[in-house]
Amino acid sequence: MGYKVTLLGRARLERRLNAIPKATKELVKKDMEQIAQEIVDKMKAIVPVDTGALRDSIGWTWGRPPKGSTAFAVAKNTLGSEMTLTIYAGNEATLVRSANGRRPYLQKAWIVEFGTSRTPAQPYFRPVWKTEKKRVKSKVRSAVRKAVKATQ
Known part of the structure; x- marks a missing residue:
């Protein structure tokens, strides 16, 4: 179970992304x-470490x-899996007996x-996401604008 990131104005963003080139x-x-x-680097910096496997x-x-991992954040887009980014933690080595x-x-x-x-x-x-959420949304919007300008 992970957090889902919802972008306001997603339909408008998808229309604009569909209209721009692959580049x-x-x-x-x-x-x-x-x-x-x-975000991953900041998570790794504050996760408690005993063996280091989780980090x-x-x-x-x-x-x-x-x-075997747990998805903590999934940025989904209807443009297909090539635009779906997942931040995760854990693997089969970090499974523990109940x-x-x-x-x-x-x-x-x-x-x-x-x-x-x-x-x-x-x-x-959660602490990383709480402090970074606004900055991440702003950086994504800025990246889209910058990319559109660069490929026009």
Whole structure:
């Protein structure tokens, strides 16, 4: 389960993106990649570390997250999977056995972020997203404008 990012004026943005050339989309993708990497770096800087496996599992990808991971943010677009960016944490190495036995494995990324009845939450995504949300939206809008101007 991840957070969904909703862009206001998405329909208008999609119409404009459909009207611009592929080169423009590639420029926007580069800027989105830079923004995603900045968020990942900030998450890695504040995540609690015991073995380092969780920290090392934090990343971003285009499309669906890797098997076994938890998607924390998904920037979706109806233009197809090439414009869907996912920030994730965890992998098969960070799965842990359930203490109560009801579920065989739980994702450590989820446990650390939200806590359990026995473990306090130690959020590493929500604080970063809360402080970066406005800046990210602004940078994406700016990237689109810059890319449109550069490819006209």
